[in-house]
Amino acid sequence: MSERLVVIGGDATGMAAASQARRLKGAGELEIVVFERGHFASYSACGIPYWVGGAVRERDDLIARTPEEHRERDIDLRFGHQVLELDPAGHRVLVRDDGGTESWTGYDKLVIATGARPVRPPLPGIDAPGVHGVQTLDDGQELIDTLTGQESGAAVVIGAGYIGVEMAEALIQRGYRVTMLHRGAEPMSTLDPDMGALVRKAMDGMGITVVGDAEVTAIRTGADGRVRAVGTADGEYPADVVVLGLGVRPATELAAAAGLPLGEEGGLLTDLAMRVRGHTDIWAGGDCVEVLDLVSGRLRHIALGTHANKHGQIIGTGVGGGYATFPGVVGTAVSKVCALEVARTGLREADATAAGLQFVSVTIESTSRAGYYPDATPMTVKMLAERRTGRLLGTQIVGQEGAGKRVDIAAVALTARMTVEQMTTLDLGYAPPYSPVWDPVLVAARKAVAAVRAAGW
Template identity: 80%
Template sequence: MSERLVVIGGDAAGMSAASQARRLKGPDELEIVAFERGHFTSFSACGIPYWVGGDVAGRDELIARSPEEHRARDIDLRMRTEVTELDVEGRRVRARDLESGEESWTAYDKLVIATGARPIRPPLPGIDAPGVHGVQTLDDGQALLDTLEATRGERAVVVGAGYIGVEMAEALCKRGYTVTVVNRGAQPMSTLDPDMGRMVNDAMTGLGMEMVNDAEVTKILTGEDGRVRAVATENAEYPADVVVLGVGVRPETELARAAGLPLGQHGGLLTDLAMRVRGHENIWAGGDCVEVLDLVSGRERHIALGTHANKHGQIIGSGVGGDYGTFPGVVGTAVSKVCDLEIARTGLREKDAQAAGLQYETVTIESTSRAGYYPGAAVMTVKMLAERRTGRLLGVQIVGREGAGKRVDIAAVALTTRMTVEQMTALDLGYAPPFSPVWDPVLVAARKAVAAVRKGG
């Protein structure tokens, strides 16, 4: 007798899990039913800023696998259908067809929760006015593009200066808009330490963007036609023909909360190493709706990234299909860019290390992406944190031009393997003048960190 797997969510984690489970078990052994409330499946939300900015030619390039392709693999994928209730005791979910309004219950033997994250939309006056956009789904991206085409405006305000905020600021600059970024923090990119965030701020200002830091948006102002005309803070108004919200996301776990499933301090579902929801053998969860273990601090974190979601899906699908896999955790690696400025980080910031009770040393160095005499060599700044006494690497942040960002991967591997900064100095990295100085910038920082650790005792 076959079992039934129900998947809630049709993007990276959910459909990766369904696809992997199907590889391991045929339709005679496992029936798979998946619910997706949107219009698209398996798409790259991370690519939306580059589609809006014109680097990606069209929406379909961001879709890895269509609903029809999933159905061709014997997955009963029900689009525009939202799961509204989860009955854990009865092993069933209630779903509503968003087109017809009809509701029905579907029983399951195994369940995957991949509900993702929802954008933070502050409850401000005017927040729902025409011309105010979030950018979480392909529908959001299309709506923003439609507004940009229809208004032919000149002024844009981006609210928030995290990854989405700076990427959307770049996209709007590329479309010819004068861009103002309103940020509640002292510097953009709160995922960096303030000294590194200051470099991002200076670079964005140098690119012609107006940076407004330490500013809380109080309302969205509208004109007589009801459309957005400005963004207001306590002290000023910033004219806007379009507003893009980039103030972060939260785990979409209201279904799980109502069903009594375990949530962490950040609101994400808690799972074991095999991505099973803790205390529930037949329920798995993955993607942006879960919390993950930080391998450096030992604490749970919420990190919304497609890289993690796809890995979660593979592991979940293996477990559902009778195989085995684990997701041990993350070190918090992320990379982004704004125009020609590359921004990368992995591991702990100073305040993370302090919160974890760690004693540490910090060093900051400047180097170049290539041998200094080779054409195109660009300056980059590397900041490194190392644990006092042990010398264990705790974190790295990099800001620079071409060739800077992906160097963070060296540090990500070192963090994962719990290397000391002294061990890092012996890494056998590739060298040729077009690619690196004789001493790679990350290793230069490691050498300086070794000296700081020794000096600090």
């Protein structure tokens, strides 16, 4: 007799889990039902800003596998179906279909892949037409419809994280005058403030007005009810469109109501096999879970498609009777705004202090290529190392072409728990079109070694 797998959420984790489970179990052994409340599945949410900005021409270019392809593999993918309640004791979920009918569906195994929700503060006017969060393809389509229906004018981006800076670029590409409002002293709070200052300076040079220490108080609307400005404690900024880039929170309301375990940041807690703690027949992954930070040893909520897809593969393997685990992350992320590339991995200074680590930090200036080679561009690398051991703790990079992906060197070193001295002997590829003789990351490592020795260890 076949078992039934129910998956809540049809994006990266959910469909990867369903597909991997199907590879291991035939339709006669495992029935797979996926409930997706939206209208799209298996898409790249990370690509939405580039679709909005025009670098990606068609919405369907972001879809990795069509619904028809999933259904041909005997995966029952149901759009417009929202799960309203979980009943772990009864092994069932309450679902409302697109016609409004509610019914219970039983399961033998359950995957929770509900993702995350954009932070939407309870401000006056926050739900006015022209105010957009950007998390799903449906969100992206609504924003494009708004932009297509009006001439380029003034745009305000609230928040200066990854989504914020990427959407600022998208709006610049569409010809809007862009103002970015954020609460911190510098944009990109995932960086240390000194590195965030480099991002602000570069964005100013692109024509983006960056306003720090801005406390948004209201979204102002016109006589037609549409957004016309964003009010702050210090002034008002005209806006024909507003994009929210305030980050996301785990979408775990259903899990919380069902009594499933949540962490300090609101994400579901799982074991290494991505099973929800205390439940052998429920798995969870993607943006709705917390994962182990391999550098600090703490649990963190990190919403990235790279992790979500890996979680899905691991979950599908477990559901299908195999064995796989997810050991944790080092917190690697790369972004860009126009020509500027921004990357980080590991801990910031504030993270290291919160974890009780003593550290040294160094910053170096270098170039993307040999200085004599044409089109070499400047690059700034900041590196943190543990004071007592010299273990690498984190790296941040801001520069132009060739800067961002260099952070992968540090990501591998962090995963391997290398010291900065060990990093200096890495045999990296070299040719003048690609790097100086000493790669900028290794220059930073050398300087970090000197700082560790100067600290007396």
